[in-house]
Amino acid sequence: MLKMNTLSQLTNTPKSTILYYVKEGLLPEPLKDKPNFHLYDEKNIQLIEFIKYLQTNFSATISQIKALFAREDFDVNNPYKSLIHSLDLIMGAENETFNAEELCQAFGITSEKLEQLVTTGLINPRDGIFTRREWDMLAIIHQCDRAELELLQIYAQTAKSLAETEVQIGLSILQDEAQQNERLKHFFDVLLRLKPYVLNLQTFNTYQQKKR
DSSP, X not given: OEEHHHHHHHHTOOHHHHHHHHHTTSSOOOEEEETTEEEEOTHHHHHHHHHHHHHHHHOOOHHHHHHHHHSTTOOXXXXXXXXXXXXXXXXXXXXXXXXXXXXXXXXXXXXXXXXXXXXXXXXXXXXXXXXXXXXXXXXXXXXXXXXXXXXXXXXXXXXXXXXXXXXXXXXXXXXXXXXXXXXXXXXXXXXXXXXXXXXXXXXXXXXXXXXX
């Protein structure tokens, strides 16, 4: 069991934030051994780190995290395994939604064109629901010239090829129980942090070379 000061230091998290997490039900209530003397389970260290990970890498809201934690299959001892089964919950929840007709009218495109963008993977509604994220992506696509549209096609094709390999690796980790939580967290770091770094820095480095 940990004192509040210790938990705060180990997780680099302000006491007020920890108390907020407890209030919202994201962390269990502390053991109140004596008046003004509360002890926290050591599992809170991993839970706090996981909450921060969701907020940083998925821009997850407190309500989304609460919904994830409330799932029957959520495993406090293996949260990243629970996450990989609940990506739709973390990535799909948006307050503002649109139907296909609204998007077509807003951007002056046909339903066939919108369907083509969905089929190629440039627009990815979840369960047929378009959100503000799809709206924003369409706004970018709408401004693309021919060369940029050709680049988007390469993006889509490459993404599908990468996805096949990524899913295979993810499934292989799920089939092996050894250090599964740590391996899944590392794999999420590869997907969410290392992949954008490699791709974007390659463009920058190539630009620097061409400029010389």
